[in-house]
Amino acid sequence: MRRLVAPILTAIALPVSAVAADLRPVSFNRDIRPIMADTCFLCHGPDASSREAGMRLDLREEALKPTRNDVIPIVPGRPEESEIIFRITDDLEPMPPEEAHKRLTSEQKELIRRWVAEGAVYEVHWAYAPLVRPPLPDSGVGGSSHPIDAFVRARLAAEEIEPSPEADKSRLLRRLSLDLTGLPPTPAELGAFLADPDPGAYERQVERLLASPHHGERMAVWWLDIARFADTVGFHGDQNQRIFPYRDYVINAFNANKPFDQFTIEQLAGDLLPGATEEHRIATGYNRLNMMTREGGAQPAEYIAKYGAERVRSVSAAWLGSTFGCAECHDHKFDPIKASDFYELQAFFADLKQWGVYSDYDYTPNPDLAGFNNDYPFPPEIEVRSPYLAARQRQLEAELADHRAASRARRENVEVALAFEAWIDQARAFLAREPSGWSQPGLVAVLQKKAVPDGEPVPSAPDGIVCLSQELRSGESLRLTLSASRDPIAAVRIDFTEAPRADPDGRKDNSRNRVTLAAVVRSAGGTERKVGFVFADAAAKDPHFLGGAEAIGIVRGWRIPRGAADAVRSGIWLPAQPLRLAEGEVLELKLSGEAVPPFRVFTSPFGSADALSSASAAVREAIMIPRERRLESQDELLADAWLLSTAWDPAAFDRHHDLAEKIRETRDGRAWTMVSQAAEPRPVRVLARGDWQDESGPLVLPATPSFLPGRRESTAEKRLTRLDFARWLVSAENPITARTVVNRLWAMFFGTGLSATLDDLGAQGEVPSHPELLEWLACEFREQSWDLRHMVRLLVTSATYRQGSNLRPELLERDPGNRLLAAQNPRRLEAEFVRDNALAIAGNLNLRALGGPSVKPYQPAGYYAALQFPDRTYVASDDDEQWRRGVYMHWQRTFLHPMLANFDAPARDECAAQRVPSNTPQQALTLLNDPTFLEAARLFAARLQREADGDEGRIRRAFLIALSRDPRPAEQASLLGFLREVRRHYGANVAEAGQLLGIGIAPRPGGDPVELAAWTSLARVLLNSHEVITRY
């Protein structure tokens, strides 16, 4: 293996100097530091505690002093007198020592010797040095006036390598569209570009795509990895957290081209800005995206320490491209990052209001979160506007209005109209008996206990009030058998006539006052039929949390508020179908809860959509008015009431309730989101070896890292804040943030960063392939007001970007990683865009709106079986939210959606600046067999049938849509042959065709199933092809 590795090592460690190394003076940063960082600094570097022989090599003044063994490590200009040269070439006791498992190559030894001979000139590590804009190389080289090309082509020219020619126009547009929006160009967009002879045609496409709202979605995928955005808390029970408005903030920020300095300040300290807006506060959700726990038995102080440490790691990785992680326990071995730097950085965030354990256990009581359990959210949170939800609400309301109108219009049919009037007559007769619209049936109440099969009778008072003498224990419930009635039952109401009793020690109030209702219809023979509830609600209710959000309605439990002692508390339940009991049938209710107050039960033949307006005064009044005097508004009211009371058209009834439920879920266009909230800062001390129980370390105050320029420190009088830190990050003095960001942008568009280690620009990171270019870009970014879009435009308009992506075999030995950029790099799409691309090709990608709650695409059943506290059932989105973009997918940290995980999306437990793309059988299985891709293939096939004619025409169309090009003759011929075979197969197995076309929730088109199945198979082939998931 060593033999195989050697050329790679040279290429990687010395990516740009390998060829011309002999001609240039040795550079400490380029040539020596990487070697020393890997092989020397562990024992002879910044960390005093692990230093050997008193020898320190990372600082020149130290390295020139005699050590305690009285040898001089480095004598500038005199390698033969320098101890390090002696030791690295010593055969008996070589350095690095055997046990370090490190070895210097002879080339490396020679470099060190030459460096000492040339005077042992040290340089500040390049990433920490102040930014100075280098001059552009002579733009005469290579023929492009673009600054990026000037640097790249000067370098290529020095190596005597020709750049690749520009990619053809159709490939260029596909590349640009995928890179800027994560979506392929439509045939129309492609046609317009190909037909545009203007020399500025490409630049116009750049502007069009940068202005697209989908550009923000694309960029967000990048930033959300860095910000570790997820929908769940990550530790243990991995409960849901409410944070999607932060994701939408990020998308909007990119779409508005918010300057990166502002973007930085808002996320880290938006709440501290004078006149902080709602948007500013949403942005501070960034600080809350660390993993959190509410595991039983967790120590609050330990987890506060964990959260604090994670925040330092994530913030430093995100903005400083540096790895502070090791400094939690000791001074960094290779970089000048001290343990005090770690804790001083952490101290900036010590004001964030948070809890180590987001629960209230009796052994670790948490008065701030009294009664919190696994279903509760993770405060602090604020309620904010969600434009997505507001728009969805409007859309759903319009759909409901249409639905109601269509339902009313059915009465144009005479028979329907007669049935309607007959119902009104019956209703009028009922109201004559029961003017309130409710009747109180007689009931028999029995206390159900495990040990007593028949239960214990509970007497009810003459006025029907049932009063329990004791509280219900676990496993006990109250069975209420209602006396038989011929009136239909469209609603059940329970009135509690007293407040629930308080818990003596006040600890379990959250569950004590909760009741739940279940129902069955029991026949004379004793068989029972379960009755579900389509909705239930109460005008007065305490918040009841489920899965991290407040439940809508009371179907899954009603927490009865205490309120005034004598107030009546009514809850109304709507059976999933209005009940008409047959002879001998009775309705049985089962009431569960702990402290059940006295109550009465009513039923009504009148249903409603929102439960509470069942048997409303308006409906009752309208019923009593003779037909000829009925107002149109009353007629409409009654038509709705008829449907909701009788379900005379069951499908319309279900649809009405389904829309009503979805409208309620939009919560009037508002949503909760976690935010930063400042409180009295917690004391922060340097923890010896990172041990949270060790309180012997010194207390520290906020300060920016000591090894970076422009240091700012707190004083006794003035404690620096998160805002000070954020402003320093984007100040003129700090050089590393701009370097970090432009390096990552480069990777986004060229596949590899100028320094390949996107997460570490420190001593162990890679020296940039084009150091001057990185410096130039970083200066440009900062001086152009941190304008991200300007930078993106700059990158994608370069000739370097526009080159063909055919890798150059003749350069494989010299430049195996294509670091000199003699060609563009092919890039496999990120997980989210693999999905988006397939759905866009199929034509079912839902691009109607931006933002909103995370959505749930199909996922294998049972995938969350090992999740608990609470148990989780994944319910896939059942409407067009199913086909939203990958950036909106539910991000479950402990069990990331298999499609995302298979395509290398990170769990986002912590900052992830670099996705390592793999190429695995799991990816093949996903594209072959995941229902998302099968449904997309079927829709793509149907689209081809609509949009083109004839086998050859459709194949041409398929290539145009999926690959922005025509098929080559061999491809065309191969696919035609394939089509013949699958046609033959499905022709002989029509049932299989039906099964294949039945996958997914999209409506199944009509037409010949055999033909559609054959084309679906062809669509599967294309969606699986390497070219479709690759941006060339």
Add this chain to the structure above:
Amino acid sequence: MPRFDPVTHALSINRRTFLSQGAYGLGALAFAMLQGRLGAAAPSGSGARPAGWNGMLSAPDYPVKAKRVIFLCMAGGPSQFETFDHKPRLRELHDQPFPESFTQGQQLAQLQNRVLKARGPFTEFARHGRAGIEVSELFPHLGSVADDLCVIRSMQTEQINHDTAHAFMNTGSIIKGRPSMGSWLLYGLGAESDDLPGFIVLTSEGKHGLQPISARQWSSGILPSRYQGIQFQSQGDAVHYVGNPEGVCQSTQRLVVEEIKRLNGLLAEEQVDPEIATRIAQYEMAFKMQTSVPELTDLRQEPQEILDLYGVTSPGDGSFASNCLLARRLAERGVRMIQLYHRAWDHHGQLEEGMKSGARDVDQATAALITDLKQRGMLDDTLILWGGEFGRTPMGQGSGRDHHILGFSVFLAGGGVKPGITYGATDELGYRAVENVVSVHDLHATMLALMGIDHRRLAAKFQGLDIRLTGVAGEVVTDLMA
């Protein structure tokens, strides 16, 4: 001229360029760096590359005893006092205040802010095998294979909550992104199976004391994702998306896969990109998995006496017993790391019911796995680890025991461990390991040594650090090695 074989071609390209199943640009490069640095950091190693080794390590540092690992993870943390650590003195002290001299200043989980009382074991112990290993009566089958067990009664860990303790037991660290033990093995040694993943995870659950687990526990972390553990599901397809879709029979799927390969081959004629060849090879592998996985998981092929040996009543029902049998089949097919989680051991309350029920779930099947491997001559090169992420307190918590990290028991079997011994001891009340203490890092170092690997050498470079399973700690416990 030999015919162009895309699979061979892809693999040869991989070896040549180190883009093996890796990918483009950035990723490939970072990966190449990982590998390159590893190579540079790996000058030692004595022999030639052993049979079946096809990962990053070229030569063993120690004699290769074990070729694969089966980790039976008793998730939740079973009580050592009702399994392997017999403490008569604790029984005498039952229900009396627990001496403060033991507990002062130590971490507690759910016993925070509580009065601490001793809880004696509720089971009897008997001595088994030649060495008279003490095993609780709840585990008679394990007692019967005592001569194959290497019981460690002096384990310690650093994390007292489930989530982080699992992270520590699997990755040697609680920092996110650290690779799991199985990922390390796959990275270092590769897999011997070419139509199955090399690191497979199976889960089952008991009736009491369930705790959640996380896919993070089998994540490859900073290593490329092809080293991650693949979880076999107990319902639906064993591997996600491994089953043909409705309406797609095997022959149609074959047609589709062939056509995909043909198109990719045509692309490769136009486009220089080594990933295309890898993609072609991976579709072939995926198609093979579509056949091999259902064949593998079809336990009906096993004879009745084998089903009876394991106590499998309903083959493939997702029980621990079924999973043990599946583990043997995976081991036979060359899977490098097989990890079974049985979620059943978090007994803060109802210790007695919980331990009895958990023991019923695992006792017979675990012993059967050892017996079965032995009768097939595979126990010698299969290393079994049985144990939880931590142990339980000698103090009671209501009707149960709390989490405990200062002393607990695990056992090893097969794979070159010294059979039929007990190693290490806790103090008289079982509070703290006091003799031959074994840390999690030591356990990992020893397991790697049994695989022939010096744990300090199995490293990957990330953010300037040499990341290892054992971090900067870990001593090989040679006393455990035969």
